[in-house]
Amino acid sequence: MPSYLEFEKSVADLEGKVQELRTMNRDDDVDVGDEIARLETKANQALADIYAKLTPWQKTLVARHPDRPHAADYIDQLVEDFTPMAGDRKYSEDSAIVTGIGRFRGRRVAVIGQEKGHDTQSRLKHNFGMARPEGYRKAVRIMELADRFDMPVVTFVDTAGAYPGIGAEERGQAEAIARSTDACLRLGVPNVAMIIGEGGSGGAIAIATANRVIMMEHAIYSVISPEGAASILWRDSARAQDAATSMKITAQDLVKLSVIDAIVPEPMGGAHRAPDIAIRDAGNKLESALAEFDSMSHDEIRQHRHEKFLAIGRNL
Structure with a gap:
């Protein structure tokens, strides 16, 4: 059950x-x-x-459900011949971000995913999906590889945020996030981001600055967690429900604001109740999003991405 x-x-x-x-x-x-x-x-x-x-807070709880399919599940079911790639060639490997190359429905693709883990051991290994600087530098390495070999980039976003520890800050967390965001913008190949659970703060945007941003129906995408916002605004994390409502973090709110481009409907009761169906439907939406850029040149793809993000908020 x-x-x-x-x-x-x-x-x-x-x-x-x-x-x-x-x-x-x-x-x-x-x-x-x-x-x-x-x-x-x-x-x-x-x-x-x-x-x-569902209220925005209830959607937040669904997005965090421990049985919800994670990046590894999407990769296993959607990407054939997946070859993982590790390390940032500067400091170390960061298992919070999984990267590699493979084939998605006949296309060569580069894949970047934030992996939370399913049990205590895997969650500790993947640091609950909260990447350190080396994780984002690894993502940049894979994006540059994809650009060199003309492979679209697919990202699966699922993180509460970048890791806020002292070691991460000492190794340049903010700079690593900024460079990863810049690498997304510079890509001459199409990139599509799929927010499958939590899309938290700069930790998410670092790999989600994409031509197309797609959200699962009960995922959330926010500049800060509801608990964090409540602590700052009201000095009371117990008001997280109020913050979730005010911040417009649901897929339904964000598509109206043109922050995201499409929503993937989830099976009744959330993706965790029928993960195979949820992942299949996400793959269909991903396939159609990539097909939109088949006839575009590298310069046109970059221009499309730039215009997309410059337009956010202009017509509100």
């Missing part, structure tokens, strides 16, 4: 009863098929009702 969020309690109760009845049906040969079907219908309707009116 899936892990339930606090606001999904009614669904959890119904699906728990369904599981109990199924166990009873197996153990006691009691025919409760009609009751199971009734409860399943009721649970599905409850889930649909909840997800039809």
